[in-house]
Structures are given as C-alpha cells and as structure tokens.
Amino acid sequence: MPRVLTDWLAYYVDYACQPTESPVSYHQWIGLSLLAGALQRKGFIRWGHDKIYPNMYNVIVGPSGRTRKGMAMGIGMDILNQVPGIDITAEQVTREQLIRSMAGSLKMYRDEGSSIVKNHSSVTVFSPELAVFIGQSNVAFLADLTDWYDCGGAKGTWKRETKNAGHDEIIGPFLNLIGATAPDWIQSMLPQEAIGGGFTSRVIFIVEENKRKVIPIPKVTIDHNKLRRWLIHDLIEISKSAGEFTLTPKALQAYATWYQEQENDADNGIYPIIDTRFRGYCERRATHVKKIAMLLSVGRGNSMEITEQDFDDARYMLARIEPKMDRVFGGLGSSPSAGAVHDVMRFIQSKGEVTRTEVLNIFYRDIGSSSALEIIEETLVAMKRIRAVRDTKKRETVYYATTPKKEAARVKEEEKKK
Structure with missing residues (x-):
C-alpha cells in the first residue's frame, strides 16, 4: 500500500494536538525527530566534501508539570515504537552501554537504484x-x-581506545536525540565551560512556559485512531527510503541568498539570538536548516528532492x-547572582507590574536580603x-516590566514634554 498522507509532519501535529494540552511547537519538533529516527543514516545531502545526515538533537524545555512535556514525548514514542527496524535506547543508559548499543545496531542497506x-x-x-540520560557535568559523555x-x-566510523589496549568501534554512527527537561536542571547537566560550546551548538532548544490550552476532558475519536494507523x-x-537528497535549482538559489x-x-x-552563548548555534544554523529541509522533504513524498518550499518552511x-x-541559559553564568x-x-516580565514586597516574599530564599534585591x-x-x-x-x-526599546521610547517622550 503506497503512502497515504501528503505531509506527514502536518498530520502528526494535528494528531498530537487533538487530545493534548502540550504546545504545538513541542509536537512539531518531536515529529521531526520521529522522521529522523525513521530515515536513519540512510538519507543524506552531499555538501561539498561533506555529507549531512538527518539526525537531530532536539530538547523541549518547560517548567515541570506545566507544559505537558511528558505527554508530548509519550505520543511520539508510541508512534516510533511501531516502526520495525528502529533501535530506541532506554533513558537510563550509561556512556559505555550506549556505545555498545550503537555498535550492536549495525545494519546493511542499499541506496535506491x-x-x-x-x-x-x-x-x-x-x-x-x-538529566537522567546525560547525568551531572559528564564532560566525557558530552x-x-x-x-x-x-x-x-x-571516515564514517567512530573509534575509542579502551583501557585494555583494545578499542570500541561504531560503523556508520547515527545518534538521533529527543529529550525533555525543566530549565532548573540544565545547570546541573551542563558545566559552565560547556555552555555555548560544541554540544549545545548542536542542540535545538524548544522553550515554552505554558500549555497550548486547557483540556479538562481529553477525547479520542475514531478518526483520531484512524489517523494514528496512517501515521504509522x-x-x-x-x-x-535510502539515498541522496538534492536541492532543486530554486531551492539552491533561495538557500544561497539566505x-x-x-x-x-x-x-x-x-x-538571530542576541545572547553571545548562542554564537556557536548561530554559526551552525545553516546545517540545522538543511537537516530540517531534508526531513520535511521525506515527509512530503518519495522524490528525495528538497524544494524551495521545504527550505522556506x-x-x-x-x-x-x-x-x-x-531563556534556556538565562540563569546560568559565572556570577553567583546570575x-x-x-x-x-x-517574574516581573510575566506579571507586568509587581511590588517590591511581593518579589521579596517569593524570592527571599534565593535573594537572602533586601539589600541583595537592591x-x-x-x-x-x-x-x-x-x-x-x-x-x-x-x-x-513598584516594578514595571519593560524592554530597552520601550524604555528608550518612553524617555524620548518625556523629554518632548519638557
């Protein structure tokens, strides 16, 4: 039976959103991770001397319990678990166990044609x-x-020398990561020197602070179950699918201009992100776009062509x-008060207007004294x-939330009145 859905990711987001409160963005990026998990290392873009594969490191971030991260993750895991031939690891796995798991997942395939x-x-x-997967400040694992x-x-292989004069080898390594965390845990996972560096520049953080909407009683319909079967x-x-993805002439031109x-x-x-700790991410942004475009293409058909629409999307x-x-690294810095x-x-930005007393009552454990708040x-x-x-x-x-741009406009307006 040929493929049923014209745009797999769009239908997945519709399926995941119907009975859940999780933000749309969570479902979109989990859906991309599912496509990457299904395509595996069998699809690629040839870019100069390099090959770009569709694996992604996507991490959804939100306050514990508030944004329904676990619900969104569970829907995605349920779908991918139904696809034969996909190796999915347990969350509580050590570095050595993951290396063995990757080495033991070796498979063979042929490109189309x-x-x-x-x-x-x-x-x-x-x-x-x-935090369970990465651990605390595990520099070697990072x-x-x-x-x-x-x-x-x-080379297409990864090797590591072992203590007993041997070595671990992974042929054709491909790790696709979809994770979830609360902002509070990031500081324990990532040492200060790792912020903005190699690992975090490869991660796409999807940050939300609230649910999409409140659904007191979720309902699953017959049509919803039918859509699940089609998605699987x-x-x-x-x-x-297997083989090389190519960009159409219009897509190439659009990419070059961009x-x-x-x-x-x-x-x-x-x-695109002012925080200097995201400079590494910004430099790697073009690679992220190519990976996403490849996954959007495979979700829309079997052509192995990346169109201008795929690139734009x-x-x-x-x-x-x-x-x-x-906001991911907002509270991380070398200063103890960061x-x-x-x-x-x-807190002030979320409230818009708040008294000094209210701030002290909520943050006294972190601030310590009124002089520290000053x-x-x-x-x-x-x-x-x-x-x-x-x-x-x-x-x-009384504290009022503002922005540098708004404050400059306010000061300018006051000067006019004078």
Missing part, C-alpha cells in the same frame, strides 16, 4: 528526563555526543522558536528590563 551495500548504526534516544552528531565525519503506516514506508544574508548580518554583529520553523531559546537576576526578571534592582534597571517607581500611595517601590 544502487547495488552497493552500505552499513549504518542508527539509534534514537527518547529521554523524557534529559564530548561523545558532540562527535556522534557528525555521524563519523569523512507512512512512517514505516519512510523508513524504507546564507549570504546570514553572513552579512553576522559581519555586522547581527544574530525549514528556516521559518527555526525562526519561530529562536526568540525564546535564550540565577536570581534572571528569575526575578522573568543590587538586582539596579542591575535590571541598568539593563532597561524594568522600571522601579516609588508609589507614594502604597508607600513602597
């Missing part, structure tokens, strides 16, 4: 609690994850989530993230 047999060791990691993202590079059927068909614009912006110090998907990505400054700023206040005012106004009626200071 070719008689040449190739090997790949493709594994997808589903980690509803990413280095391995960084290496595996590139799928063995030009088509993902099985997608898993049979890439040059990105480089011009970077030369002028303009980046890929860059728009990134652009939609990037404004919130800097976390408190970030938390207070986010320092945080001065910092946020200098950053033009808040305004601090003495309210004579309330007899205390």
Whole structure:
C-alpha cells in the first residue's frame, strides 16, 4: 500500500494536538525527530566534501508539570515504537552501554537504484528526563555526543581506545536525540565551560512556559485512531527510503541568498539570538536548516528532492522558536547572582507590574536580603528590563516590566514634554 498522507509532519501535529494540552511547537519538533529516527543514516545531502545526515538533537524545555512535556514525548514514542527496524535506547543508559548499543545496531542497506551495500548504526534516544540520560557535568559523555552528531565525519566510523589496549568501534554512527527537561536542571547537566560550546551548538532548544490550552476532558475519536494507523503506516514506508537528497535549482538559489544574508548580518554583529552563548548555534544554523529541509522533504513524498518550499518552511520553523531559546541559559553564568537576576526578571516580565514586597516574599530564599534585591534592582534597571517607581500611595517601590526599546521610547517622550 503506497503512502497515504501528503505531509506527514502536518498530520502528526494535528494528531498530537487533538487530545493534548502540550504546545504545538513541542509536537512539531518531536515529529521531526520521529522522521529522523525513521530515515536513519540512510538519507543524506552531499555538501561539498561533506555529507549531512538527518539526525537531530532536539530538547523541549518547560517548567515541570506545566507544559505537558511528558505527554508530548509519550505520543511520539508510541508512534516510533511501531516502526520495525528502529533501535530506541532506554533513558537510563550509561556512556559505555550506549556505545555498545550503537555498535550492536549495525545494519546493511542499499541506496535506491544502487547495488552497493552500505552499513549504518542508527539509534534514537527518547529521554523524557534529559538529566537522567546525560547525568551531572559528564564532560566525557558530552564530548561523545558532540562527535556522534557528525555521524563519523569523512571516515564514517567512530573509534575509542579502551583501557585494555583494545578499542570500541561504531560503523556508520547515527545518534538521533529527543529529550525533555525543566530549565532548573540544565545547570546541573551542563558545566559552565560547556555552555555555548560544541554540544549545545548542536542542540535545538524548544522553550515554552505554558500549555497550548486547557483540556479538562481529553477525547479520542475514531478518526483520531484512524489517523494514528496512517501515521504509522507512512512512517514505516519512510523508513524504507535510502539515498541522496538534492536541492532543486530554486531551492539552491533561495538557500544561497539566505546564507549570504546570514553572513552579512553576522559581519555586522547581527544574530538571530542576541545572547553571545548562542554564537556557536548561530554559526551552525545553516546545517540545522538543511537537516530540517531534508526531513520535511521525506515527509512530503518519495522524490528525495528538497524544494524551495521545504527550505522556506525549514528556516521559518527555526525562526519561530529562536526568540525564546535564550531563556534556556538565562540563569546560568559565572556570577553567583546570575540565577536570581534572571528569575526575578522573568517574574516581573510575566506579571507586568509587581511590588517590591511581593518579589521579596517569593524570592527571599534565593535573594537572602533586601539589600541583595537592591543590587538586582539596579542591575535590571541598568539593563532597561524594568522600571522601579516609588508609589507614594502604597508607600513602597513598584516594578514595571519593560524592554530597552520601550524604555528608550518612553524617555524620548518625556523629554518632548519638557
């Protein structure tokens, strides 16, 4: 039976959204991870001397219990588990166990229209609690994850010398990661020196702070169950795809124009994410776009062609989530007060207007004293993230959320009145 769905990802998002409160963005990026898990290392784009494979490191981020991360992950895992031939690892796995799991997943395949047999060791990691998978400041494991993202590079293999004069070898490595975490856990997982570096530049963080909507009583319909069967059927068909993806002439031209614009912006110090800790990610952004475009293409048909639409949709998907990505590392920094400054700023921004007393009552454990709050206040005012106004009626200071742009406009308006 041929494929049924014209756009697998769009139908998956519709399926996942119907009975759940999770944000749409969670379902979109989990859906991309499912496509990558199904395609495995059998699809690629030839880019100069390199080959770009469709594996992704996608991490959904949100407050514990609030954004329904586990629900979104569970829906995706249920679908991928129905596809034969896909190796999915357990969450609680050590570095050594994962190496053995990848080495033991070795399979053979042929590109469409070719008689040449190739090997790949493709594994997808589903980690509803990413801190359990990565551990605490596990630098060696983070280095391995960084290496595996590139799928063995030009050699196509990954080797590691062992203590007993032997070595571990993974032929055709392909690790596809979809994880979930609360922002609080990121500091324990990632050492300060790893922030913004090799591993985090390869991760796409999908950050949400609230549910999509409230659904008191979720309902699953007959049509919903039918759609699940179609999604599984088509993902099985997608898993049979193998070969090189190519960009159509229009897609190539659109990419070239976009890439040059990105480089011009970077030369002028303009980046899609202002936080300097995302510079590595910004430099790797073009690779992310190509991976996404490849997955959108395979989700829409068997042509192995990346169209201009695929490319446009890929860059728009990134652009939609990037404004919130800097919240991931908001509380991480070398200053001991960095976390408190970030938390207070986010609280005031969420409220719009709040009294100094309210802030102290909520953050006294983190701040410690009213004098410490004064320092945080001065910092946020200098950053033009808040305004601090003495309210004579309330007899205390009131904080108002703002932005550098809004504050500049307000000051300019006041000067006009004078």
